[in-house]
Amino acid sequence: MASPDIYTEDYSAAVDFLGLQKIVDRERIGAQAICGLSGMALTAAAADSRIKVVATTSMYDMSRSMSRGHQDYYTREQRQKVVDHLSRQRWIDAENGTYARLSHEVPFDQNGNVAPSNTVLPKNLPPDADPITRIFFDYYRTERGYHPRSINSTTAWTGTTPMSFFAFPLMTNIDMLAPRKALLVAGADAHSRYYSEDVQAKAPGTVDLVIVPGADHVDLYDRKDLIPFGRLDEFFTENLD
CATH class of the missing domain: 1.10.10.800 (Arc Repressor Mutant, subunit A)
Structure with missing residues (x-):
């Protein structure tokens, strides 16, 4: 089964574990997620300020998708x-x-x-x-x-x-992410692009949006020639410094 509550909690549980390791700087923990788990990562960060930054690719708001259908x-x-x-x-x-x-x-x-x-x-x-x-x-x-x-x-x-x-709709409290930052990456040809655009529109000062030309939704799962690794690395490096 899938659960918005359990999957969101999983991120905070992961932070619990990581933060207990001597090699981990608790002030430099970020989250990254793909597709359906992206909405949970953003929701977790809004409620758990130990998650300092979030990056997503091909983000889906699964609560919105399941309760309202594609494109509502x-x-x-x-x-x-x-x-x-x-x-x-x-x-x-x-x-x-x-x-x-x-x-x-x-x-x-x-x-x-x-x-x-x-x-x-x-x-x-x-x-x-x-x-x-x-x-x-x-x-x-x-x-x-x-x-x-x-x-x-x-x-x-x-x-x-x-x-x-x-x-339990996800991202209800996305405004609580500020002043921390999020980076959302979406394919220009992705049917899911509107999810990332709508989140960015709700929190334009907090959420940056990168649109990848020529990419559909699943291309950003595994197409190494299209995934903007450099931009993701730059985002985490700058915001976890």
């Missing part, structure tokens, strides 16, 4: 349908004594009904696949990023995972 496309009626679906699934899981694996970003069918799947990605890419499915398939379902124990590669999260993301 869910209508109020659709959001209610998702909540009702999750609530019914809780009863099903409780009665069965185990969990189901279903879509964490719940899709709708042509009739307007929720249509979750038991895998994040299809086993075979259909010819009419949308661009977002195509890029994730190219990463998680090929040798580029496939792993037999990867949820995104082979299965799905627990079916009730989105419930906590409805209940």
Whole structure:
């Protein structure tokens, strides 16, 4: 399962451990995150000032994504349908004594009904696949990023995972990050670019934004020719000095 609370706490727990090591300067601890964990890193830093700086790539606000859909496309009626679906699934899981694996970003069918799947990605890419499915398939379902124990590669999260993301929105207190700094890196062609842009717009004096030309969302996972390592190194060096 995924949890906005647990994953955010994981960053503070990591700082606990690092700060107890004699070789670590407690005043020079930063966080870096990719994709879905980026929202948790920013949220953790807003509540834990021991995290001095944060850098993210291809940042996703998973609370926003799960509760409102991509580009906030869910209508109020659709959001209610998702909540009702999750609530019914809780009863099903409780009665069965185990969990189901279903879509964490719940899709709708042509009739307007929720249509979750038991895998994040299809086993075979259909010819009419949308661009977002195509890029994730190219990463998680090929040798580029496939792993037999990867949820995104082979299965799905627990079916009730989105419930906590409805209940606990991330980055509510992003203003508390100041005067510390954050650097958000996004691909110019990334479908997720708007998440980083919206966070930067909320805290322009705190958050710097780097847009990488020619990069989509997953390119910044592993494309060493596109990831701006120099800019990231410079950011941490300057702000942890």
